[in-house]
Amino acid sequence: xxxxxxxxxxxxxIIDNYINTAMxxxxxxIAAELNMVFSSATIRNDMNxxxxxxxxxxxxxxxxxxxSDRAYRLYVDNMLxxxxxxxDEIAFMDRYFKRRIGQTEQVMQNAVNVxxxxxxxxxxxxxxxxxxxxxxxxxxxxxxxxxxxVILVTDVGHWSDNVISVPDDAxxxxxxxxxxxxxxxxGGQTLGHFSDMAVDAVRKEMSGQREAFNAILDTIxxxxxxxxxxxxxxxxxxxxxxYPEYRDINKARGFLQTIETKDVLYEMLSHNDNMEISVxxxxxxxxxxxxxxxxxxxxxxxxxxxxxKIGVIGPTRMNYAKVIKVLDYLGKSLNEIMKDKDDG
Amino acid sequence: xxxxxxxxxxxxxIIDNYINTAMxxxxxxIAAELNMVFSSATIRNDMNxxxxxxxxxxxxxxxxxxxSDRAYRLYVDNMLxxxxxxxDEIAFMDRYFKRRIGQTEQVMQNAVNVxxxxxxxxxxxxxxxxxxxxxxxxxxxxxxxxxxxVILVTDVGHWSDNVISVPDDAxxxxxxxxxxxxxxxxGGQTLGHFSDMAVDAVRKEMSGQREAFNAILDTIxxxxxxxxxxxxxxxxxxxxxxYPEYRDINKARGFLQTIETKDVLYEMLSHNDNMEISVxxxxxxxxxxxxxxxxxxxxxxxxxxxxxKIGVIGPTRMNYAKVIKVLDYLGKSLNEIMKDKDDG
DNA sequence: GTTTAGCACTCGAGGGGTAAGAGTGCTAAA
DNA sequence: TTTAGCACTCTTACCCCTCGAGTGCTAAAC
Numbered sequence: 001x002x003x004x005x006x007x008x009x010x011x012x013x014i015i016d017n018y019i020n021t022a023m024x025x026x027x028x029x030i031a032a033e034l035n036m037v038f039s040s041a042t043i044r045n046d047m048n049x050x051x052x053x054x055x056x057x058x059x060x061x062x063x064x065x066x067x068s069d070r071a072y073r074l075y076v077d078n079m080l081x082x083x084x085x086x087x088d089e090i091a092f093m094d095r096y097f098k099r100r101i102g103q104t105e106q107v108m109q110n111a112v113n114v115x116x117x118x119x120x121x122x123x124x125x126x127x128x129x130x131x132x133x134x135x136x137x138x139x140x141x142x143x144x145x146x147x148x149x150v151i152l153v154t155d156v157g158h159w160s161d162n163v164i165s166v167p168d169d170a171x172x173x174x175x176x177x178x179x180x181x182x183x184x185x186x187g188g189q190t191l192g193h194f195s196d197m198a199v200d201a202v203r204k205e206m207s208g209q210r211e212a213f214n215a216i217l218d219t220i221x222x223x224x225x226x227x228x229x230x231x232x233x234x235x236x237x238x239x240x241x242x243y244p245e246y247r248d249i250n251k252a253r254g255f256l257q258t259i260e261t262k263d264v265l266y267e268m269l270s271h272n273d274n275m276e277i278s279v280x281x282x283x284x285x286x287x288x289x290x291x292x293x294x295x296x297x298x299x300x301x302x303x304x305x306x307x308x309k310i311g312v313i314g315p316t317r318m319n320y321a322k323v324i325k326v327l328d329y330l331g332k333s334l335n336e337i338m339k340d341k342d343d344g
Numbered sequence: 345x346x347x348x349x350x351x352x353x354x355x356x357x358i359i360d361n362y363i364n365t366a367m368x369x370x371x372x373x374i375a376a377e378l379n380m381v382f383s384s385a386t387i388r389n390d391m392n393x394x395x396x397x398x399x400x401x402x403x404x405x406x407x408x409x410x411x412s413d414r415a416y417r418l419y420v421d422n423m424l425x426x427x428x429x430x431x432d433e434i435a436f437m438d439r440y441f442k443r444r445i446g447q448t449e450q451v452m453q454n455a456v457n458v459x460x461x462x463x464x465x466x467x468x469x470x471x472x473x474x475x476x477x478x479x480x481x482x483x484x485x486x487x488x489x490x491x492x493x494v495i496l497v498t499d500v501g502h503w504s505d506n507v508i509s510v511p512d513d514a515x516x517x518x519x520x521x522x523x524x525x526x527x528x529x530x531g532g533q534t535l536g537h538f539s540d541m542a543v544d545a546v547r548k549e550m551s552g553q554r555e556a557f558n559a560i561l562d563t564i565x566x567x568x569x570x571x572x573x574x575x576x577x578x579x580x581x582x583x584x585x586x587y588p589e590y591r592d593i594n595k596a597r598g599f600l601q602t603i604e605t606k607d608v609l610y611e612m613l614s615h616n617d618n619m620e621i622s623v624x625x626x627x628x629x630x631x632x633x634x635x636x637x638x639x640x641x642x643x644x645x646x647x648x649x650x651x652x653k654i655g656v657i658g659p660t661r662m663n664y665a666k667v668i669k670v671l672d673y674l675g676k677s678l679n680e681i682m683k684d685k686d687d688g
Numbered sequence: 689g690t691t692t693a694g695c696a697c698t699c700g701a702g703g704g705g706t707a708a709g710a711g712t713g714c715t716a717a718a
Numbered sequence: 719t720t721t722a723g724c725a726c727t728c729t730t731a732c733c734c735c736t737c738g739a740g741t742g743c744t745a746a747a748c
Contacts (some may be wrong), residue, residue: 026740039692044741062699062740109574139485143497151495153487172520230453237581238600247593249585256582256600370711383721388712406711406728691748698741708731718721 003053007046008079009034011055014047015067015075019317022244024064069282072294072316076279080321085329089118093329097337104128107337108233111310111330116236119323121314122259125233126269128300128308128338130154133191135220138182140166140175148175148212150219154191162222164215181205182216191220229266234259245292245315258289259313268295269309275299276331277324282316294318298327302338310334347397351390352423353378355399358391359411359419363661366588368408413626416638416660420623424665429673433462437673441681448472451681452577455654455674460580463667465658466603469577470613472644472652472682474498477535479564482526484510484519492519492556494563498535506566508559525549526560535564573610578603589636589659602633603657612639613653619643620675621668626660638662642671646682654678 003011013033017025027040027047034043047065050056055074056065067075096114097107108125115123137153146168166175185198185205199217206213237259246252258264264287268280280295296318297311310330312323347355357377361369371384371391378387391409394400399418400409411419440458441451452469459467481497490512510519529545530538543561550557581600590596602608608631612624624639640662641655654674656667 024740028740040740041692041694041742042690045691048742058741060699061742062697062738064740106574137487141483141485141495143481143495149495151485151487151493176516176520230450235604238597238604241593241597241600249591249593249596252593252596253582253585256585260579260582368711372711384711385713385721385723386719389720392713402712404728405713406709406726408711689748691746693746694744696741696743698739700739701737703736704734706731706733708729710727710729712725712727714725715723716721717723718719 004046006038007050010043010046011050011067011071012075012079014056014065015071015079015317018067019319022315022317024059024066026064029064067317069284069316072281072320073284076281076320080324083321083325085322085325089326090329092118093326093333097333104338105233107334109235111334112233112235115310115312115326115330116239119312119314119319119326120236120239120242121312121318121323122234122236122240124235124265124269124311124313126266126309126311127231127233128302130191135186135189135191135194136183138186138216138220139179140164140182142166142170142172142175146170150216152219162215162219164212164219166212167209178206186220194220229262232262232265232269234262234265240314243315245317251292254289255293264289265311269297269311277327279320279324292316294320296320296323296327298324298331300331300334300338302335308334348390350382351394354387354390355394355411355415356419356423358400358409359415359423359661362411363663366659366661368403368410370408373408411661413628413660416625416664417628420625420664424668427665427669429666429669433670434673436462437670437677441677448682449577451678453579455678456577456579459654459656459670459674460583463656463658463663463670464580464583464586465656465662465667466578466580466584468579468609468613468655468657470610470653470655471575471577472646474535479530479533479535479538480527482530482560482564483523484508484526486510486514486516486519490514494560496563506559506563508556508563510556511553522550530564538564573606576606576609576613578606578609584658587659589661598633599637608633609655613641613655621671623664623668636660638664640664640667640671642668642675644675644678644682646679652678 010030013030014025017023017029017033027043030043030047031038031040047056050071051058051065055068055071057068058065093114096110104127108127112123112125115125133154135152135154137151139151139153140148141151143149143163146165147163148166148170150162150164170178182202185201186194189195189198202216203213237256240246240255241252246255267287268285268290277296277298280290280297282294283291285291285295290313292315293313294316295311295313297309299307299309301307310327312318312327314323354374357374358369361367361373361377371387374387374391375382375384391400394415395402395409399412399415401412402409437458440454448471452471456467456469459469477498479496479498481495483495483497484492485495487493487507490509491507492510492514494506494508514522526546529542529549533539533542546560547557581603584590584599585596590599611631612629612634621640621642624634624641626638627635629635629639634657636659637657638660639655639657641653643651643653645651654671656662656671658667
């Protein structure tokens with residue numbers, strides 16, 4: 001059996017209908033939508049064929065048809081129009097990033113907020129990982145007796161979130177020299193793969209201060225360690241309860257639980273397939289708990305190098321076209337915004 | 345009409361029952377619970393009285409009785425036992441904070457997680473605010489040409505999250521001198537109320553660098569500005585869907601929405617009543633959206649000075665005794681943990 | 689061969705009726 | 719003041735029925 005032009009049109013029509021209404025679609029409705037060019041009986045025959053082919057499902061005998069995951073797959077791969085986001089929507093998204101924002105966290109939070117509020121689904125963001133970033137400068141600053149703050153300046157910003165112990169008599173002059181030494185040795189290396197030679201060189205210079213030495217290495221390594229599930233930022237959890245798919249409170253709870261725990265999200269977001277945009281529809285998802293919703297994720301880059309992910313979770317009958325466009329646009333916006341950011 | 349000893353026992357019993365089962369409690373059940381010392385008819389008479397007094401409510405004629413908010417108030421104020429948390433529970437909470445943790449955020453996240461998982465309600469944390477904290481040190485560190493990072497060292501830790509513009513020819517020597525000047529002037533002042541004199545002194549020294557000067561002031565002020573709703577950390581959202589109170593999906597959605605938006609939470613958490621522990625029961629809440637749940641909040645202090653809040657949101661029939669004990673214990677734990685923390 | 693009209697059939701949603709059960713309030717007696 | 723007894727109320731669950739939407743099949747029309 002083959003997919004004739006008409007069958008495709010019918011399928012497309014059913015999917016559109018179902019995405020909008022969440023109600024099984026009957027032959028009459030489709031006939032009307034195709035301007036009665038064909039009778040409902042004809043449509044019925046085609047629908048029967050489409051069901052045989054696995055594109056449609058029937059909740060029960062006397063109900064209309066519902067698209068299968070396979071149908072959505074076909075839809076996403078071949079039927080998505082080239083339509084654009086409306087100027088209003090673009091403006092809405094841009095407005096979110098207008099105000100000057102310093103913190104990566106804040107940017108991430110804004111990103112999920114805008115995604116969830118514009119798509120009406122649940123949005124998630126995995127912040128960027130920085131293993132390919134080049135170290136420019138390492139600074140130690142005294143923050144009290146016997147304590148110094150490590151500041152790491154890189155291509156894409158800086159971090160300073162580790163306080164290390166130093167000898168109690170370490171004055172700012174001493175720290176200044178130590179900083180210069182560290183900068184000389186680590187400068188130009190990347191966070192992810194600084195050479196053993198560098199490590200050895202520093203170890204030699206800092207012999208007698210093993211603890212401080214290790215703490216400094218930890219600081220550097222920290223930002224290359226895989227991001228954990230706690231790093232994922234979410235928004236729009238309650239959106240899902242709007243959809244009849246989750247009218248059943250137990251289903252809703254199950255969904256919320258898996259989302260809130262973030263383990264599953266982490267698994268999905270850290271799976272790096274190097275795809276610009278990835279769409280995983282219902283049963284395609286290797287993770288059981290996600291089998292009755294769809295997940296669209298997009299990678300974003302900062303300065304073309306390191307990357308994080310943004311994503312949307314929604315019912316399988318989600319508005320794929322819109323979600324994909326939104327993620328695409330926002331991925332690019334993120335690149336712009338993060339490009340020259342300085343971070344704390 | 346007065347609250348006889350027996351009436352109090354009956355009320356107590358009804359509340360306990362209802363907290364556990366969420367089902368209206370009948371006279372027979374109470375009679376059985378009091379070992380049939382009184383007949384169900386007697387209990388019935390008392391229950392009628394209690395209803396007259398506003399402590400009980402009847403969903404409908406032939407149902408049992410349900411405690412009113414007023415009853416919970418009486419219960420919380422006068423009937424909470426002196427029981428302790430079980431060793432298991434204590435161990436569970438302690439375990440959460442065993443691992444060495446650097447970031448305030450991480451501590452906050454752990455705190456909400458432990459609260460929500462041990463109480464089975466929704467937990468929230470408002471991170472500490474630092475307006476009474478003393479400035480010890482102000483440092484500028486170069487992070488690139490024309491850019492410097494402001495590091496603020498205080499009594500309770502340090503921050504470094506603002507990059508300011510400095511003259512392109514500002515070398516580390518120059519920044520070092522500037523740092524010393526800033527430290528000399530701001531050192532000893534508190535974040536919240538550094539004197540105009542200090543500001544004027546710095547302005548004079550930095551005349552010609554108005555931009556950098558303002559940026560530095562902003563950095564200092566930033567940590568005293570009221571924390572926003574985005575700072576609130578949540579956990580256990582899905583817990584609420586476990587309770588029959590939220591069996592109705594619309595109610596569940598409404599709840600989730602208000603919680604997720606955080607505006608309402610912010611309002612509640614930033615209301616500073618200087619109470620160690622505050623319990624707001626159902627209709628007592630000035631905020632409409634929270635009228636059918638109860639909110640318990642506790643203040644925590646760090647080094648006895650600045651403070652944040654932790655809280656639990658649950659159905660009005662929540663297990664107040666346990667929630668209060670958990671918050672009390674965790675407030676103290678937080679104090680311990682934050683005490684000597686160094687922060688990024 | 690394809691399309692269509694016609695029709696019988698299926699199944700779920702929704703409405704009404706009823707029986708069961710839980711709990712009450714009242715009365716009168718202890 | 720307490721209690722036994724009883725009539726009354728109201729909800730819940732269940733069943734039955736009807737209605738309507740939608741189907742699949744058949745036979746006729748194109």
